[in-house]
Amino acid sequence: MLSRQRLEFGSVSATPTRYPAPVPLFESQTTRAARTQSGIPAHLREDNFSRGWDDRLARYRRGIEDLSVEIADPLKLSANERHALAVRVRDTNMAVYRCRQPENVDRAAIQALTSQLGLGKPDSNLCSANDGLSELEVNHSATHQRYIPYSNRPMGWHTDGYYHTPERAIRAMALHCVRPAMSDGTLQLMDHEIVFGLLHRCDSRYTAALSQSDAMTIPANEAAGPGVRGSVSGPVFSYNGDALQMRYSARKRNIIWKSDPVVGEAIAALAEILDSCAELVVTHRLLPGEGLVCNNVPHRRDGFTDSSQPGCARLIYRGRYTQALTTMVLR
DSSP states (O other): OOSOOOOOOOOSSSSOOOOOOOOOSSOOTTTTTOBOTTSSBGGGSHHHHHHHHHHHHHHHHHHTTOOEEEESOTTSOOHHHHHHHHHHHHHHSEEEEEESOGGGOOHHHHHHHHHHTTOOSOOOOTTBOTTSOEEESOOOSTTGGGSGGGSSSOEEEEOTTTTSOGGGOOOEEEEEEEEOOSEEOOEEEOOHHHHHHHHHHHOHHHHHHTTSTTSEEEOOOGGGOTTSOOOEEEOSEEEETTEEEEOOBOOSSSOEEOSOHHHHHHHHHHHHHHHHOGGGOEEEOOOTTEEEEESSOOEEEOOEEOOSSTTOSOEEEEEEESSOGGGOOOO
């Protein structure tokens, strides 16, 4: 796995057991400090890259075959539940939980669950409630209409908060399903570390180009009013400490890519990876009481059809966090 901090998992025994840390995908302890000025680790030369990549990819393939963890009580995760979630995050940067009693799961329970996974209060946005959670449902208010998550339209590949400044980067996300749509609304996700590895194997110039500090610019959000958010430039791939993070949107409007031939090639290659590597994409339609926690991996959503019955339309709670699941310590 791409240079990850140690995870400590809970144990069912009286004495806490420290489980093995994830195996680094690209760098060893001796090369961790060696970075290029662009932010890409120096060990990403081809002779070092292949050593861990095959193992990382194999662990990811195995991991996405079984992402779900059954949760008895989201207010108090058991040691086994925490361990199961952490292992999946370690290998795939995501996990799906399934609450046994979905009717008993409210906003407070969701907040309690994410807190136990090392996440603090959700990052607030224009459409979130006071507790930081956003209600993703079809909403025709003037504010919500500007944003696709509050419609039934399909959403292309993106990471959440790609328009934020680096100081406010969204590093983790949680989705909890209260009610699914009458039909469709399926999610697709892919580990950003796997995306990075595939792109680097395609051409190492591509990952370097997309790690430039001005690779991607999001214009100011003038529609929301003056001073809401100015223009933001930043890389697609960057490191926060030892953890790789990704900032990306496949949208064609309101996004400015650096005028550079290699950046252009890299964008096209990245889009092809996301659209053509179906066997590496997780496809899941959340059901009532199910939720997703992830390290803000790239994801997309199909359009959907809602029920016309009152109180039966699709409702998903979303939390976005500036902490990452990779830094959690589970006790």
